[in-house]
Amino acid sequence: MTGFGHKLHVMLETRFPEKRLFLRSDAETRFIRLGPVTQLTAWSVTTVVLAWTIVATAIVIMDSIGAGNFRAQALRDQMTYEERLNELSSERDRRAAEARAAQDRFSSALEQISAMQTELLRSEERRRELETGIEVIQASLRRTMSEREAARDRARALTATLEDDTAAMPGTPGGTSSAATVDMLAEALAETAQERDKIAADAEYALEHASEMELELRLLRDKNDAIFSQLEEAFTVSVEPLDEMFRAAGMDPERVLDTVRSGYSGTGGPLTPLQFSTRGGPVDPDAERANAILRAMDRLNMYRLAAEKVPFDVPVKAGFRFTSGYGMRWGRMHNGTDFAAPVGTPIRAPADGVVTFAGWSSGYGRMVKIRHDFGIETRYAHQSRIRVEEGQRVSRGDHIGDIGNSGRSTGPHLHYEIRESGSPVNPMTYIRAGQDVF
Structure with missing residues (x-):
């Protein structure tokens, strides 16, 4: 044994002195000698096993703790996510209810627009009738004034003739002829007076009816203006959200409308522009407003068709x-x-x-x-x-x-x-x- 080995053996003996493990049976007794090296090996193995057990147990405990924290965090995240989903679901249901209400309002507005358009056409027809009636009355007044002036001229001519006949035949036996002439002139003057009175009465009647027609015409115009204002406001409220919807989807509203319109190029029907007679005068502002509303109706209808084709x-x-x-x-x-x-x-x-x-x-x-x-x-x-x-x-x-x-x-x-x-x-x-x- 070398010197280093001897010193190591001596040092191990001080720490791990030699021990004997006796094993006794019925027939004999034996012992096992446990040297310092054997004891060191056993102690080392035991220490390693114990350390491994402690480390493994710590890892298991830490993993259990971590898994518990992860599950708790996952549960919290799931609860938060479910709350958010519930909020989204409630928001979706609310939006769906609002959309159904908007659709109902849109259908009701279309029905009202159709009724208002019919009423507007009737009002315009009545207005044209009133204008025609006023023109007829004015023409009758002008004709009556002309006839009255003609009657006056005739009366003056007859009076002048009577005066000439009276001056030409004073005290002559032609008195019978003069009397006949006077009677004729008196009768003509009476007819002229009656005709004048009738013309005056007709003129007064025409003026009264003209005032009534003017009042009725103003009321119709006020009613039409209220209808126009209501329709213009309704279309402004209805069209703007649709414009925003297509823009939010990254689509150009004008291009969308042109595309839909090209597929529905038929003419006629309730959206045909109104043609109001201007009788050679300036453009009727009511006709312009009516046609602007019809264009808005056409735009709204095109939007409805486009919305059906976009997801x-x-x-x-x-x-x-x-x-x-x-x-x-x-x-x-x-x-x-x-x-x-x-x-x-x-x-x-x-x-x-x-x-x-x-x-x-x-x-x-x-x-x-x-x-x-x-x-x-x-x-x-x-x-x-x-x-x-x-x-x-x-x-x-x-x-x-x-x-x-x-x-x-x-x-x-x-x-x-x-x-x-x-x-x-x-x-x-x-x-x-x-x-x-x-």
Whole structure:
């Protein structure tokens, strides 16, 4: 044994002196010698095992504590998320109720507008009749004045003739002829006086009726002005939210209206511009206001048609919750919005369009694609059942499928996409833009 080994052995003996472990049986007694090295090895192994046990126990305890904190935090996050979802659901229901009320107001306004337009046309026709009546009365007055002047001239001529005849035949036996002439002149003067009185009475009657017609005409104009003001205010309130809705969706309202108008190029009907006679005078301001209102009606009607063709509505009407939005998720781009709901929940078309695909599509599972106007396409993935066929034309609100869990899906939900000219966009842009209308 070397010197270092001897010193190490001596040092270990001071710490771990040699011990003997006796093992006794019925026949004999044996012992096991435990040297310093053996004791050091046993002590080291025991220490390592004990240390490992302590460390492992600490790790388990810390993991349990961490897991408990994580679960508590996850529970708090879930509660916060559920509260937010409940708020969103309440807000959605409130918006839907407001949209239904706005739709009812719009329908009522259209009915009132139709009735007011009919009343306006009747008023205009009555006004034209009054103007014609006033012109007839004025013409009668002018004719009566002319006839009265002619009667006066005739009376003066007869008087002059009588005077000449009387001066030419004084005291002659032609008195009979003079008397006849006087009688004729007296009769002519009496007729002239009667005609004059009749003309005066007719003139007074015409003036009285002209005043009544003027008053009636003013009342009609005041009534028309009130109708115009009410209609103009109603259209201002109705059209501005629709302008904002299309702008919020990133669409140019004028381009949208031109596109819709090009598809509905028919003429005639209730929106035909009014043509009021001006009789060679200036443009009738009532006609201008009426035509401006008709143009606003046409704009509102075009907006109504356009709103049916753009996916402003939500595809799920029953109870649901948003689970994933548009954007990056787990390092990958999520091109749509997810609506979680039980299997079989109906999926509704958010706008009019044509089904371009209805079938299985790899990770999308059972999927439907709908082509809408303005280069917009919507997609509905992970369905449990498809209820439309390729080439079928659908309208807003039609039942196109049921929510499911097909394809790459972690639970029952609808994966909803909107694409513009083939590029995905955030569906919530359209849904938020239409939340005050649908």
